[in-house]
Amino acid sequence: MKELQLKDAKATLSAVVDRAVAGEPTVITRHGRKEAVLVSFEEWQRIATAPSFADLLLAFPGEPGDIPERVRKPARALGETDL
Secondary structure, eight states: OOEEHHHHHHHTTHHHHHHHTTTTEEEEEEEEEEEEEOOOOOHHEEEEEEOOOHHHHHHHOOGGGGSOOOOOOOOOOOOOGGG
């Protein structure tokens, strides 16, 4: 992924947009900090409409008995081998 300073992105915006449409996103930096990413509208729509993990879990078609019970193990004290 290409990085570009904001002033350079402004000066070459048409080319930056063309690259995004071609599938190459560009990170826009300001004062050395990453501030934004320019991607194609198609890519933004794909990312923006992806379901959250919670939505996927809520859509699970199974019955409660389909998921095995979780066995909780007792917490153990830190020993020398854990350090």
